[in-house]
Amino acid sequence: MRLFVTGASGFLGGYFLRDLIRDPSSEIYGLIRTRNGNTLEDRARSLGLLHPRIHFFPGDLTDQSAIDAVDAGPIDEFWHLASLTEFTEDRRSDLVRSNVLGTKNALQLAKRLGARKFFHISTAYVSGVYDDGPVPEDGVLPSPEFRNPYEETKHEAEKLVHESGLPYIIIRPSTVIGHSQTGEVDSDKMMYGLIKAYHTADRLRRRPNRKSKDADGPQMLFMNADPGVSLNAICVDDVIRAMQAIRERGELSKTYHCTHYQPVIIGRLHDEVMRCLDIKNLTMTLDRPATHPKTGLQAVLDRASRVYEEYITAHDPVFGRNNIDKLLKPSEQPRPLSKEVLARCITWYAKNRLRARQPAAEAV
Ligand SMILES: NC(=O)c1ccc[n+]([C@@H]2O[C@H](COP(=O)([O-])OP(=O)(O)OC[C@H]3O[C@@H](n4cnc5c(N)ncnc54)[C@H](OP(=O)(O)O)[C@@H]3O)[C@@H](O)[C@H]2O)c1
Structure with missing residues (x-):
């Protein structure tokens, strides 16, 4: 071949x-x-x-x-x-x-x-x-x-x-994330772009020489997203397995959605990123209090996440799966995106591509 x-x-x-x-x-x-x-x-x-x-x-x-x-x-x-x-x-x-x-x-x-x-x-x-x-x-x-x-x-x-x-x-x-077994990924886009935004803002907030020290703990930050919306994410090994099935049995002139049958709720992703990166005082909401000061740190987070805003403020479309479901055997369907799989993906990325501090993240 x-x-x-x-x-x-x-x-x-x-x-x-x-x-x-x-x-x-x-x-x-x-x-x-x-x-x-x-x-x-x-x-x-x-x-x-x-x-x-x-x-x-x-x-x-x-x-x-x-x-x-x-x-x-x-x-x-x-x-x-x-x-x-x-x-x-x-x-x-x-x-x-x-x-x-x-x-x-x-x-x-x-x-x-x-x-x-x-x-x-x-x-x-x-x-x-x-x-x-x-x-x-x-x-x-x-x-x-x-x-x-x-x-x-x-x-x-x-x-x-x-x-x-x-x-x-x-x-x-749809949105391809790391390997389900190892978390390994070679991407800084979409979910990873957001993780990078969280990490950058938090790292700056923790810098010992930061000018505006907060009397009551670290300054509160807000991620502009709707925690209730869904994002269709799928692990890279699930995509590769589907690609191989399509190679073997796909029909000419057809299109196949390589998506997950169960999208992730963004709020769940937020909680997992906060836990894995050991971040505190960062809230995901579309209703940032009007009194929240427009600080430089908040501007950093806003700037870094703005490019993804349209994907995290409204539900992903529902991607039809007639063709792909007819083609895939049950054993070829994507694996459930469990808390463990998400944590593995987030932790691998933080450790290997952001060189983040190691929180108590690996043990899920
Ligand atoms: N990753 C996802 O979440 C995702 C989701 C849906 C669909 N897709 C689709 O899946 C495909 C692969 O995505 P990916 O995530 O693997 O992307 P990627 O990591 O950004 O890789 C892109 C590849 O395209 C090459 N490339 C870009 N422009 C080129 C050009 N003008 N000439 C020659 N090579 C060029 C890059 O070469 P260099 O290494 O030289 O830059 C690299 O090999 C794309 O078609 C993408 O639209 C990806």
């Missing part, structure tokens, strides 16, 4: 490749960017992807000459995971380049390589704001009210896939 993968250097791509390579019949090709004058081999090594059956070509998906230089021969499956995940308006033109032009070029490359199937990794959030019942899996969703240019460009990319004439399958994960 010969596969071509874009985005192999990313969070999901890395996990996926390490899973694919376990099949001794797989020969994997991919396009990755080199960095800081490093060689392709350096980058592959640093990603833990140096392997005799993995062959990388260097370059950016938006660079036509890099695409033209790919010489990989006939391919059975093309997996397009590369994408830019930024949410702010000032990144719109980069998002259009990577997510729209990048998908156009990936489709063109897949055609040239004679790919028999094109698997496109989209996002469940192409639904934008959607309160019209469960979001359908198949077909192009009508242009919704997007929350940010990421959603918009991923929606645009899906349209290109539908119009490409290639045999395709679209996969839409």
Whole structure:
């Protein structure tokens, strides 16, 4: 089986490749960017992807000459995971380049390589704001009210896939979090962006030389979110297992929501972050008291969490699961997101990517 993968250097791509390579019949090709004058081999090594059956070509998906230089021969499956995940308006033109032009070029490359199937990794959030019942899996969703240019460009990319004439399958994960067994993650976005916001504000608040000392304990902080709303989160190993099931038994021209059947309540997530990071006096609410002083610390927390505000102040849409439920065996369904799994994910991230102090967090 010969596969071509874009985005192999990313969070999901890395996990996926390490899973694919376990099949001794797989020969994997991919396009990755080199960095800081490093060689392709350096980058592959640093990603833990140096392997005799993995062959990388260097370059950016938006660079036509890099695409033209790919010489990989006939391919059975093309997996397009590369994408830019930024949410702010000032990144719109980069998002259009990577997510729209990048998908156009990936489709063109897949055609040239004679790919028999094109698997496109989209996002469940192409639904934008959607309160019209469960979001359908198949077909192009009508242009919704997007929350940010990421959603918009991923929606645009899906349209290109539908119009490409290639045999395709679209996969839409929701919010991907760490490995359910280890907590390991390679992401600083969404849930992790929020954890980082909590951590940054609390670390500054604890600094011994902070000017405004509070007589009655640490200054109260507020996270602007509705603790009752739900967020659809799914562990990376659950996503990879579903991707492999879709690889084996997915139907062409269909879309599969790689989502959790039971979303997490944001207030639960807040409690777990507070416990695992040993944070006190930080309340999640949409009703911050009018008397609360606009301190610099509060501004730090507001700034760091603002980019995610639309995801934590309103419920996630309900993502339809007709196709995915028909496809997955019971043993392939996502595992319950228990308190232990959430704590593992939060703690791993804090310890390894934030180098946070170690509270009494590991024992749940
Ligand atoms: N993680 C989630 O929560 C989540 C949720 C839903 C959907 N998804 C989708 O899943 C896919 C993978 O996401 P991820 O979390 O693994 O993302 P990630 O960790 O940010 O990785 C993105 C990958 O895309 C590559 N890339 C971006 N722009 C590129 C370009 N112009 N040319 C070549 N490569 C480019 C990056 O290369 P560099 O390493 O060189 O930057 C990296 O390999 C994406 O399509 C994303 O939209 C992710």
